[in-house]
Amino acid sequence: MLISIATAALPAVAEDGYDLWLRYKPVSAEWRREYRPLAQALLLPRAPSPTIRAAERELRRGLAGLLGAEPQQAGSVRRDGTLLLGTPASSPTIARLDLPLAQLRPGGYLIRSVVVDGHRATAIAANDDIGVLYGSYRFLRLLQTRQPIAQLDLASSPQIQLRLLNHWDNLDRTVERGYAGQSLWDWWRLPDFRDPRYTDYARANASIGINGTVLNNVNAKSDSLTPRYIAKAAALADVFRPYGIRVYLSARFNAPMEIGGLGTADPLDSDVRHWWRDKADEIYAAIPDFGGFLVKANSEGQPGPQDYGRSHADGANMLAAALEPHGGVVMWRAFVYAHDNPEDRAKQAYSEFKSLDGEFADNVVLQVKNGPIDFQPREPFHPLFGAMPHTPLMMEFQITKEYLGFATHLAYLGPLFEEVLDADTCRSASGRCDGSATVASVVDGSLHGYRTTGIAGVANIGTDRDWSGSIFNQANWYVFGRLAWDPRDSARAIAEDWLSMTFVPDGSFVGPAADMMMASREAVVDYMTPLGLAHLMGTGHHYGPAPWVDTLARPEWNPVYYHRADARGIGFDRTAEGSDAVAQYAPPIAAKFAGRSSVPEKYLLWFHHLPWNYPMSTGRDLWGELVYRYDRGADEVAAMRRQWSALHRYVDRERFAKTADFLAIQQREARWWRDACIAYFRSVSGRELPRGVRPPEHALAYYRAQKFPWAPGH
Numbered sequence: 147m148l149i150s151i152a153t154a155a156l157p158a159v160a161e162d163g164y165d166l167w168l169r170y171k172p173v174s175a176e177w178r179r180e181y182r183p184l185a186q187a188l189l190l191p192r193a194p195s196p197t198i199r200a201a202e203r204e205l206r207r208g209l210a211g212l213l214g215a216e217p218q219q220a221g222s223v224r225r226d227g228t229l230l231l232g233t234p235a236s237s238p239t240i241a242r243l244d245l246p247l248a249q250l251r252p253g254g255y256l257i258r259s260v261v262v263d264g265h266r267a268t269a270i271a272a273n274d275d276i277g278v279l280y281g282s283y284r285f286l287r288l289l290q291t292r293q294p295i296a297q298l299d300l301a302s303s304p305q306i307q308l309r310l311l312n313h314w315d316n317l318d319r320t321v322e323r324g325y326a327g328q329s330l331w332d333w334w335r336l337p338d339f340r341d342p343r344y345t346d347y348a349r350a351n352a353s354i355g356i357n358g359t360v361l362n363n364v365n366a367k368s369d370s371l372t373p374r375y376i377a378k379a380a381a382l383a384d385v386f387r388p389y390g391i392r393v394y395l396s397a398r399f400n401a402p403m404e405i406g407g408l409g410t411a412d413p414l415d416s417d418v419r420h421w422w423r424d425k426a427d428e429i430y431a432a433i434p435d436f437g438g439f440l441v442k443a444n445s446e447g448q449p450g451p452q453d454y455g456r457s458h459a460d461g462a463n464m465l466a467a468a469l470e471p472h473g474g475v476v477m478w479r480a481f482v483y484a485h486d487n488p489e490d491r492a493k494q495a496y497s498e499f500k501s502l503d504g505e506f507a508d509n510v511v512l513q514v515k516n517g518p519i520d521f522q523p524r525e526p527f528h529p530l531f532g533a534m535p536h537t538p539l540m541m542e543f544q545i546t547k548e549y550l551g552f553a554t555h556l557a558y559l560g561p562l563f564e565e566v567l568d569a570d571t572c573r574s575a576s577g578r579c580d581g582s583a584t585v586a587s588v589v590d591g592s593l594h595g596y597r598t599t600g601i602a603g604v605a606n607i608g609t610d611r612d613w614s615g616s617i618f619n620q621a622n623w624y625v626f627g628r629l630a631w632d633p634r635d636s637a638r639a640i641a642e643d644w645l646s647m648t649f650v651p652d653g654s655f656v657g658p659a660a661d662m663m664m665a666s667r668e669a670v671v672d673y674m675t676p677l678g679l680a681h682l683m684g685t686g687h688h689y690g691p692a693p694w695v696d697t698l699a700r701p702e703w704n705p706v707y708y709h710r711a712d713a714r715g716i717g718f719d720r721t722a723e724g725s726d727a728v729a730q731y732a733p734p735i736a737a738k739f740a741g742r743s744s745v746p747e748k749y750l751l752w753f754h755h756l757p758w759n760y761p762m763s764t765g766r767d768l769w770g771e772l773v774y775r776y777d778r779g780a781d782e783v784a785a786m787r788r789q790w791s792a793l794h795r796y797v798d799r800e801r802f803a804k805t806a807d808f809l810a811i812q813q814r815e816a817r818w819w820r821d822a823c824i825a826y827f828r829s830v831s832g833r834e835l836p837r838g839v840r841p842p843e844h845a846l847a848y849y850r851a852q853k854f855p856w857a858p859g860h
């Protein structure tokens with residue numbers, strides 16, 4: 147008695163975000179009365195695998211938290227409210243139910259309310275144990291989001307096979323473009339010390355269906371392939387295995403020279419081929435389910451096959467041959483551009499890879515960024531999607547917000563991912579834009595019948611207690627996983643689930659908070675790069691505005707390369723009169739993007755160079771519209787801040803305050819972006835500010851003088 151009084155007197159434990167969306171806070175008494183009778187006992191397969199054990203642990207933990215009581219262990223169905231877990235092969239009870247499991251893909255699950263021996267039960271069934279684990283997380287999500295569970299009949303299968311995080315983590319624990327502390331991987335103390343956090347990382351990923359992780363930066367070090375580091379990766383693989391997560395490594399192309407003592411890394415050299423085969427054998431001996439290699443080659447100074455006059459296909463196929471006997475894949479990145487290539491940077495990946503369609507080995511997948519430049523707040527979809535019917539293409543999204551205000555700015559990426567996945571490539575069999583050839587249909591393999599399908603997200607995870615550098619950045623990890631599972635899911639619905647689980651499943655909170663999230667990415671577009679502008683960020687670190695930079699060695703590293711503003715106008719002409727990048731799209735899209743009046747306004751200056759007085763659909767001229775958008779973006783952040791303040795009573799103090807502080811930073815920085823860009827474009831255009839518009843706080847020189855040598859992630 148004394149103890150419970152003492153406990154009750156303790157202040158509520160602060161929430162720091164560590165639990166992510168797996169908080170399992172108690173439901174109300176009313177919901178408990180509804181849920182409890184349906185989740186009282188757990189019937190597991192007789193010989194539970196480590197994966198089934200993980201499902202059991204999660205259900206126990208989740209139900210204990212949500213309902214105040216763990217389910218009892220059952221040997222058979224002897225009472226109502228038993229949860230039946232398993233596959234037909236592992237559980238005679240599941241087998242007897244004769245469920246329609248044939249419709250499921252690997253990893254898919256079925257959750258159904260059934261009657262067994264006269265008792266009500268809920269089957270969480272699949273054809274494989276990992277499906278049972280995914281189904282268990284889904285069952286918990288139903289409770290977390292307060293869905294009825296009495297009459298369940300739902301089936302779900304992942305639509306994409308490889309659902310991967312890419313960590314740009316270095317061996318010294320710095321993270322390229324990482325804004326959430328150090329790398330989670332404590333390489334130095336591995337393999338002996340296995341931080342319990344690795345298990346929580348695996349739980350979080352499994353809860354959203356992520357099934358692979360590339361541990362090291364694509365700007366790779368050969369050391370990752372030495373025996374010492376293979377042993378460290380193997381330890382992580384051991385932790386992740388029960389959760390269905392395979393490890394992959396970024397491979398440095400000239401590793402045979404750097405750590406193998408060879409004089410070349412030529413992919414057609416037999417010693418080199420041998421070296422990689424032996425290396426693959428060595429890795430698989432330590433990690434039997436190793437996933438494969440991710441490779442950045444001949445891009446931004448990384449070594450690659452072109453150093454030896456060989457093609458990307460030669461390089462990829464050589465590695466593929468080494469992995470093939472073990473079932474591994476090569477994910478070869480299409481993010482290439484060269485400083486000595488005068489071609490529009492937006493065209494270079496397509497120019498390089500399109501002609502190689504069909505030249506790649508069966509276990510090679512090309513990994514293509516969502517847009518043709520580089521993870522900007524907005525880009526049109528990459529023209530390679532739909533253009534390589536004979537080569538599986540996988541999507542690369544960036545979850546970490548290198549170009550969207552780092553960890554501090556609240557920008558929900560669901561709408562960005564959705565906009566890309568829903569885009570119609572118009573590469574349907576009929577050539578019509580009938581919505582049947584979306585980017586999602588390329589990536590999930592349905593359009594071209596790809597044998598391997600995949601999607602990768604550059605992780606935003608680090609050692610920060612909240613994992614992602616801010617509470618709302620967790621939503622970007624979450625929505626990536628959910629869209630990887632089903633690229634046709636809705637960003638809004640996913641945001642609502644995330645809000646319900648991360649904060650509280652109360653419509654009066656979830657509705658307004660989801661509105662705020664859904665508007666947030668567009669706000670960033672407006673205050674950074676409206677109307678199709680891109681890459682105006684500070685040089686190198688990409689923090690803050692620097693549209694004036696024109697001094698860097700490589701032309702395409704300079705913001706002026708992208709906006710091309712001068713006294714007459716602004717924008718990059720990518721029509722036939724300009725770089726003709728439009729021609730890389732299917733003809734109907736090319737025609738749409740090429741027309742000044744048909745191009746969607748959001749891509750206007752991506753494809754067109756226009757005079758400052760160009761008349762816009764709003765009745766303003768281009769200059770006036772640009773200023774208006776910058777204002778609108780900054781105003782939207784002010785509105786987000788007010789919105790968040792109004793929600794304070796739904797959120798615990800620590801997470802509320804952190805988010806509120808970050809929104810204050812974002813408001814200040816949105817204003818900075820707006821002011822600096824308006825000051826700069828006014829100086830180039832020589833135009834006056836439209837009437838009533840607030841002048842920038844400082845003169846242009848002030849903004850130009852800002853320096854950030856210690857910005858994170860660089």
Ligand code: GCW
Nearest residue numbers: 314322323364365442481520
């Ligand atoms: O987005 C750019 C980044 C680089 C990154 C590169 C890439 C890993 O600025 O930091 O390097 O793209 O994707 O390879």
